Amino acid sequence: MTQHLLNPAGLLLVVALLAAPTAALAGLRRPSWAGIVGASMAGLAFGLAAWGWRAGGDRIDVAWAPTWDLRLSFALDGLAVLYALLATGIGALVLIYASRYVPLHLEHQHRPHTDEIRFHAFLLLFMGGMVGLVMAQDLVLIFVFWDLTAIASYYLIGFDRHEAEARASALMAMLVTGISAVCLLIGAMLLYADYGTFALPELFARAESSPSVTTAGALMAIAALAKSAQAPLHFWLPRAMAAPTPVSAYLHSAAMVAAGVFLLSRLYPLLARSDLLLDGLLTIGFLSMAVGGILALTREELKQVLAYSTISQYGYVVVMLGLGGTYGTAGAAFYVVAHALAKSALFLTAGAVTEATGEKRLAALGGLWRRMPLLAAASGAAAAGLAALPLTVGFFKDELFFVAALKRGPVFAALALVGAALSLAYVGRFWIGIFLGRSRAEAQPIPTALVAPVVVLGVLVIAGGIVVEPVTDLAASAGAVTYGSPTPIHPAYHLDARPENLLAVGAWALGAFLLVARPIWVGVALAVARLGERIGPARGYRLLLGGLNRFSDRIHAIEVRDLRSRVATVLVPAAVLVGAGVLVTPTRDQFLVGGVRGADLPLLLVLLLTAIAGVATCVPRDHLSMALVLSSVGYCLAVVYAFSGAPDVALVAVLIETIFALLFLGVLALLPRQVLRYESFRAVGTRRGLRDAFVATITGGFAFVVVWGVLSRPSPQQSVIVEQADLTPAAHGKDIVTVILADFRGLDTMGEITVIAIALVGLAGLLQRGRLR
Amino acid sequence: MTLLTSLTVAVLFGSGAFLVLKHDLIRVVVGMVLISNAANLFIMSAGLTTGREPIHPLPATETIADPLVQAMTLTAIVIGFGVAALLLSLVYRVYTSHLTVDLTTLGEAEERAEAALELEAQRDMDVEEAGLLFARPERERE
Numbered sequence: 001m002t003q004h005l006l007n008p009a010g011l012l013l014v015v016a017l018l019a020a021p022t023a024a025l026a027g028l029r030r031p032s033w034a035g036i037v038g039a040s041m042a043g044l045a046f047g048l049a050a051w052g053w054r055a056g057g058d059r060i061d062v063a064w065a066p067t068w069d070l071r072l073s074f075a076l077d078g079l080a081v082l083y084a085l086l087a088t089g090i091g092a093l094v095l096i097y098a099s100r101y102v103p104l105h106l107e108h109q110h111r112p113h114t115d116e117i118r119f120h121a122f123l124l125l126f127m128g129g130m131v132g133l134v135m136a137q138d139l140v141l142i143f144v145f146w147d148l149t150a151i152a153s154y155y156l157i158g159f160d161r162h163e164a165e166a167r168a169s170a171l172m173a174m175l176v177t178g179i180s181a182v183c184l185l186i187g188a189m190l191l192y193a194d195y196g197t198f199a200l201p202e203l204f205a206r207a208e209s210s211p212s213v214t215t216a217g218a219l220m221a222i223a224a225l226a227k228s229a230q231a232p233l234h235f236w237l238p239r240a241m242a243a244p245t246p247v248s249a250y251l252h253s254a255a256m257v258a259a260g261v262f263l264l265s266r267l268y269p270l271l272a273r274s275d276l277l278l279d280g281l282l283t284i285g286f287l288s289m290a291v292g293g294i295l296a297l298t299r300e301e302l303k304q305v306l307a308y309s310t311i312s313q314y315g316y317v318v319v320m321l322g323l324g325g326t327y328g329t330a331g332a333a334f335y336v337v338a339h340a341l342a343k344s345a346l347f348l349t350a351g352a353v354t355e356a357t358g359e360k361r362l363a364a365l366g367g368l369w370r371r372m373p374l375l376a377a378a379s380g381a382a383a384a385g386l387a388a389l390p391l392t393v394g395f396f397k398d399e400l401f402f403v404a405a406l407k408r409g410p411v412f413a414a415l416a417l418v419g420a421a422l423s424l425a426y427v428g429r430f431w432i433g434i435f436l437g438r439s440r441a442e443a444q445p446i447p448t449a450l451v452a453p454v455v456v457l458g459v460l461v462i463a464g465g466i467v468v469e470p471v472t473d474l475a476a477s478a479g480a481v482t483y484g485s486p487t488p489i490h491p492a493y494h495l496d497a498r499p500e501n502l503l504a505v506g507a508w509a510l511g512a513f514l515l516v517a518r519p520i521w522v523g524v525a526l527a528v529a530r531l532g533e534r535i536g537p538a539r540g541y542r543l544l545l546g547g548l549n550r551f552s553d554r555i556h557a558i559e560v561r562d563l564r565s566r567v568a569t570v571l572v573p574a575a576v577l578v579g580a581g582v583l584v585t586p587t588r589d590q591f592l593v594g595g596v597r598g599a600d601l602p603l604l605l606v607l608l609l610t611a612i613a614g615v616a617t618c619v620p621r622d623h624l625s626m627a628l629v630l631s632s633v634g635y636c637l638a639v640v641y642a643f644s645g646a647p648d649v650a651l652v653a654v655l656i657e658t659i660f661a662l663l664f665l666g667v668l669a670l671l672p673r674q675v676l677r678y679e680s681f682r683a684v685g686t687r688r689g690l691r692d693a694f695v696a697t698i699t700g701g702f703a704f705v706v707v708w709g710v711l712s713r714p715s716p717q718q719s720v721i722v723e724q725a726d727l728t729p730a731a732h733g734k735d736i737v738t739v740i741l742a743d744f745r746g747l748d749t750m751g752e753i754t755v756i757a758i759a760l761v762g763l764a765g766l767l768q769r770g771r772l773r
Numbered sequence: 774m775t776l777l778t779s780l781t782v783a784v785l786f787g788s789g790a791f792l793v794l795k796h797d798l799i800r801v802v803v804g805m806v807l808i809s810n811a812a813n814l815f816i817m818s819a820g821l822t823t824g825r826e827p828i829h830p831l832p833a834t835e836t837i838a839d840p841l842v843q844a845m846t847l848t849a850i851v852i853g854f855g856v857a858a859l860l861l862s863l864v865y866r867v868y869t870s871h872l873t874v875d876l877t878t879l880g881e882a883e884e885r886a887e888a889a890l891e892l893e894a895q896r897d898m899d900v901e902e903a904g905l906l907f908a909r910p911e912r913e914r915e
Contacts, residue, residue: 563801563876564794571790594775607777610814611784614807618791623799630803633785637810641817641846645826645838649817649846656854660806667861668799671868679797679875692794700787707815708779721822721839728829736827736840737847745844752848759855766862 008052009076009135010060012084015045016131020124027117034120035099042092042127049084049131052076053474059137073199074135078477082333083134083262085474086340090254091127093453095120097348098246100449104355105244109160119159123250126152130255134262139188139198142266143181146223146259150178153256157243169242172541176236177256180226184263187219191270200266204484209273217271221264221281228260230318231288234311235538238295241303245351248303252310253343258336261317265332265482272324281322286415288315291532293422297429297514298522298529300361302350305430306343313339313386313423316401321482323404323412330479330487331400337471338385338397338464345382345457346430349375352450353434357441362430367439375451376435378458383431385461387424387511388504393464393471396491398507402500413499417507424511432515468492568695575702582705592712603643610636621680623668631661648737670767778818785811798867798874802860809853817846 019041027034052058059075076084102116129148136142151174158170191213192198195206207213229237237257241248251257264271264281271277292312299305317339320332352375359365369376385394398420405416464471468491479487494501514521533539558565596604613633620626634657642650668676724736724744733739741749785807792804820839825832827840868874871882 564796567790567793592775594777596774596777600774604774604777607781611781614781614785614788614810617803617807618788626800626803630806633807633810637814640814644817644820645824646817646843646846647826647828649843649850652847653850656850660854660857663858663861667865670865671874675868675872675874676799678873679799682796682875684796692791695794696787696791699790700783703786703811704779704783707782708776710815711775711779711818720841721837724840725827725829725831725837734829736829736837737843740840740844741847748848752851755852756855759859762859763862766859766866 007058007060008048008055009058009074012045012048012052012076013060013074013132013135015041015048016084016088017128019045020121020128023124024117024121027114027120031113031116032099032103034117035095035102038120038124039092039095039099041124042088042095045127045131046085046088046092049076049081049088053081053085053477057081069197070140071138071199072141073137074132074141075137076135077481078474078479079262079265079333079481080134082337082474082478083258084131086254086258086337087127087130087134090340090344090457091123091250093456094246094250094344094348095123096449097249097351097453098123098244100447101246101351101355102244104447109162111162115159118155119244122152122155122159123247126156126251126255130259133259134266137200139184139191139200139203142263143185143188146181146184146227146263147178149256149259150174150181153177153240153251156247156251157240159244159247160242163242166242169236169239173236173240175545176233176541177223177227180223180233182223183219184223187216187223190216190219204269207270207273213270214274214277217267217274217277218280220267221271221277224260224263224267225284225318226260227263228257228314228318229288229311230260230284230315231291231311232537234288234291235536235541237311238304238307241301241307245303245347245354248306249344249347249351252307253347254340257310257314258340261314261321261332261336264318264321265329265478268321268324268329268482269484271321278322278324281318283322285315285318285320285322286419288312288318289415289419289422290315293419293426294525295529295532296426297422298525300363302354302360302362302365302430302434303347305362305426306347306350309386309423309426309430310343312419312426313343316419316423319416319419320401320404323408324483325404325407326479326483326487327400327404327407327489329482330475330489331397331404333478333482334400334471334475334489334491335397337475338393338461341457341460341464342382342385342392342394345379345454345461346386346427348450348454348457349379349382349434352446352454355450356443356446359441362433365434365441366437367435368441368443369435370439371443372435372446372451375454378451378455380431380435381458381461382454383427385465386427388420388507390493391465392461393468394461395465395493395504396468396471398504399491399500400489402503406499406503413503417503417510420504420507421510421514424508425514428511428515429518564692568691571699572695575698578702578705582709590712591708594712603640606636606639606643610640623676623680624665627661627664627668630664631657634660646737648735778814782811782815782818785814796876798864798876799861801876802857802864805860806853806857809849809857813846813849813853816842816849 019038022041023034023038026037053076057076057078057080059073061071061073064070064072098119102119103113106113106115126149129145129152133142133145133149136145154170154174157173158166160166188198191203191207194210194212195203197203197206226233237252240252243251271281289312292308292310292315296305296308296312299308313335317332317335320328320335322328352372353365353368354360356372357365357368381392385392388394388398401416401420402413405412472489472491476487476489479489610633613629613636617626617629617633620629634653638650638653638657641653724740727744728734728736728739731739731743733743789804789807789811792800792807795801795804820842822836822839824836824838827837827843831837864874867879871879873879873882
């Protein structure tokens with residue numbers, strides 16, 4: 001275990017986390033530098049991740065808050081390498097694309113080009129969060145980076161912040177993924193309560209299958225599924241398409257939604273303790289495949305089609321994790337790589353096409369292959385990859401999927417076939433709709449930087465289909481981390497009639513049929529989509545949010561706008577609680593009446609006078625009388641102090657009371673007569689008056705019980721008094737109180753003087769002449 | 774004695790609470806002063822011993838009053854004064870900016886201001902959606 005940062009894992013983490021500030025600083029110098037510097041940082045991080053993979057992984061482990069048993073422990077294991085390569089590699093490509101796309105985007109919207117810095121910085125912040133998340137070996141760290149990605153995604157989705165739709169979408173993504181993240185924290189706490197650690201390796205070693213582990217696993221799975229946009233929490237993803245295209249290409253293909261399935265893969269050893277959880281994953285995965293697939297077939301807008309297809313395809317991954325086993329876990333990792341490469345290429349294609357033609361809808365596009373042959377070929381390769389055609393890396397993802405499903409049973413294989421057919425149908429519709437058929441839109445020439453990343457990704461998809469070993473290695477080492485033991489997978493082309501090949505052929509046939517027979521089923525699919533809008537979870541979200549908003553308005557109205565109600569809501573419950581406390585505790589011999597000696601008589605009389613003056617303060621209508629009665633309370637108290645053997649306190653009380661009375665009269669003199677008159681003769685409703693009197697009585701009662709209870713129990717400890725009395729001559733003083741203030745507790749007095757000085761400064765400022773506003 | 778002192782503290786506290794619940798901000802300040810007076814008396818009477826004033830030379834036969842609570846009460850009185858003075862000047866400041874010291878009137882004014890603010894935000898949003906707000910001068914756009 002290395003303690004320093006100079007290993008691939010440490011360097012990768014540092015570079016990934018420093019990328020955002022570095023790019024922002026470069027952008028301050030010149031906005032266009034942010035993208036270039038950011039892309040180089042991402043490329044460097046990619047190189048480090050690849051080095052770490054070749055070096056066989058490494059880890060860092062530094063104490064963070066030792067008293068709470070928290071450590072900064074990160075490991076670059078197989079799973080982390082896979083997701084880190086995706087996050088940094090696709091991140092670098094997307095940043096190159098964005099460095100040309102964002103300036104054009106800002107120009108269309110007449111926004112200052114300095115906004116570009118924000119874009120790159122948040123994209124890189126997201127990348128840093130993602131790298132930290134995949135390497136974290138501790139649930140608290142996972143939670144921290146999880147939320148970091150949520151925050152970065154909020155700013156990225158809401159990048160067009162002048163558009164209400166973008167803001168609402170960003171909020172929705174933030175709320176759905178952020179509130180579900182609390183489930184992750186609760187799950188972590190449950191595990192901590194049982195096993196006393198947040199460290200994942202220890203948890204994996206010690207956790208048993210118990211109800212509390214299942215509950216914790218379910219809670220953490222909720223967070224992961226919401227992040228991966230799985231039904232029924234899928235509705236935020238299509239809304240998030242309000243983001244600029246590079247954001248969608250990155251967050252919604254390779255990073256943010258991938259974080260969800262990453263977490264499932266990371267926590268798989270815990271989830272696998274319970275068959276119930278794995279079955280739940282299967283159900284949700286198939287549901288998402290169906291919902292995403294059917295809705296993707298009904299959408300017209302390019303990015304909407306891709307968004308629903310993402311929901312559906314992460315459904316595959318969740319299903320594979322639910323199936324589990326060698327092929328399920330390693331297959332899931334393989335699937336994530338293949339999907340991320342192909343899907344980000346398609347998102348970037350959508351952005352490039354919209355940039356060239358100004359059109360966003362499938363119906364308005366067509367025949368573009370003549371204008372953009374290179375883009376058509378590259379995105380064709382990516383589309384073929386998603387549709388699992390041979391000679392692409394995507395073929396193997398479906399092969400592994402079919403193998404995993406076949407191991408479970410024929411029903412699962414059939415469902416897998418339908419899912420694969422759906423994905424061929426919507427991807428085919430997307431690509432054919434843009435590039436084949438009759439030309440409908442004029443295309444302007446677009447910068448090379450908008451095509452080059454798509455070409456790189458398309459080439460990777462094809463290369464992976466020809467030489468599959470690197471991807472297989474990566475997926476197998478990731479799967480080994482998930483599964484807990486080696487997961488050898490052997491995807492290859494087999495030219496025979498084995499079941500997975502038959503399933504693939506069946507899926508192509510069914511998918512092609514769906515493509516051709518669109519008029520037959522489109523009505524049904526549209527009806528399903530409409531039904532989903534009517535009663536779907538998105539509606540529940542809106543109702544919930546609206547309800548919460550109204551609730552908070554009401555609390556605001558009750559509490560904040562009315563000081564008196566707020567005071568009453570503090571005082572009355574406090575009094576009631578104290579009363580309840582007194583009722584349930586034994587009170588015999590706890591309250592002493594206390595004897596009255598003859599010498600106490602003067603003190604008694606002054607106390608009586610004080611109480612009378614206190615009540616009398618509430619009586620007068622005019623403010624002058626009230627001020628005078630208030631002073632009399634203070635002077636009475638001074639006499640009480642004098643009779644209690646406290647001449648110092650009595651003197652100070654007289655002095656302070658005099659100053660305060662003068663100040664009070666001065667402020668009254670500053671206020672105009674009619675304001676005071678209004679307050680004096682303002683009618684107070686009877687109900688209001690009764691309520692105030694009731695609250696005051698209850699409050700006084702509670703004060704009485706507390707004070708009497710405390711005063712009845714003086715502690716017998718008196719050594720402090722003796723000690724201070726003995727020490728006073730040594731401090732060259734005679735009056736013990738003075739010596740306490742000036743010497744024993746001199747620092748307190750210093751603080752007190754400071755408080756008074758601050759109050760004086762504030763007072764001088766507030767009393768200055770002249771009106772505000 | 775204990776009972777009677779507690780009663781006095783409670784009466785002062787209750788009167789203070791009654792005044793704090795009023796509409797009139799000046800009365801709210803007076804209520805706060807009464808409550809802090811109640812607290813001072815409470816601290817003072819929480820002394821462990823009673824008797825002569827704690828000043829040397831100490832009496833040989835009688836006990837002395839607890840000097841520690843006296844020091845604390847002294848501090849509390851002075852701090853209480855500082856707080857009350859600041860509150861009073863805040864009331865004056867409220868008057869200078871709103872021409873009233875009445876909580877009901879102030880609350881109504883706040884609600885009106887809030888409604889106006891919301892209206893303004895609505896208008897801004899309309900402007901934003903029209904794309905006017907973000908039309909920057911040519912030189913900024915480069």
